[in-house]
Amino acid sequence: DTAVSQTPKYLVTQMGNDKSIKCEQNLGHDTMYWYKQDSKKFLKIMFSYNNKELIINETVPNRFSPKSPDKAHLNLHINSLELGDSAVYFCASSEILGNQPQHFGDGTRLSIL
C-alpha cells in the first residue's frame, strides 16, 4: 500500500554507464517530481510533470531524461554517469501542481565508482 514507490533503493555503478530509476504513485495524483539530495542533505528540484507533461526543468544536464508514460509513473534515465551524480534521488507526487503537500518516496541512493 506504499503511496510513492521508487526502485531500486540502491544503485552502484561505474562512471560512464547509463542507468534508470523508476517511480510509481498510487495516490491518483496529477503531478510528479524528481529531487536530488546531495551529501550535505540539500534538496533541490530537478523536474516536475503534470499529467505527463513536463512543467519544470531546473537546468539539469541533458544527460538526465525524465519520462512519464502515464500520470502514475515518472522514470528518470541518466546517461554517461559522472562522479558528481552520486546522490540520493527522490520521487514525489502532489494532487495538483503548486501550493500542495508533496508525498515523497524513500529515495534511490546512487553511487558512482
Next chain:
Amino acid sequence: GENVEQHPSTLSVQEGDSAVIKCTYSDSASNYFPWYKQELGKGPQLIIDIRSNVGEKKDQRIAVTLNKTAKHFSLHITETQPEDSAVYFCGPYNQGGKLIFGQGTELSVKP
C-alpha cells in the same frame, strides 16, 4: 531567484524541552508554507503546513507560526521526544509553483 534561509542548522535539546526552527524566504508572492521531517533512510514527510491567510496552526505538539510581513515562518515542537530526532526542512513555494527547500535542521533529542 527565491532565497530560503533556515536556522539553526543543528539543534540539540533534552527530552521534554521545546525546539524552534526558523525559515526566512524572499518571494513575497509565496502563500503556502510547509514543514517536512526526514528520518534516516526515508523521504521527507509533511508534518504541518500553513497558508498565508492564517497566522498560526497547531497539531498536538507541533505548531507553525507565520509572519508574512517579515517573510518568515517557524516550526515549534513542544515536549520533545527521542523520536522527534530527524532533519527538518521548510519548503515555501515560490511564485513559479516550485517548492524551494531550506538547508535543513538536524534536530537531536537526548533522553
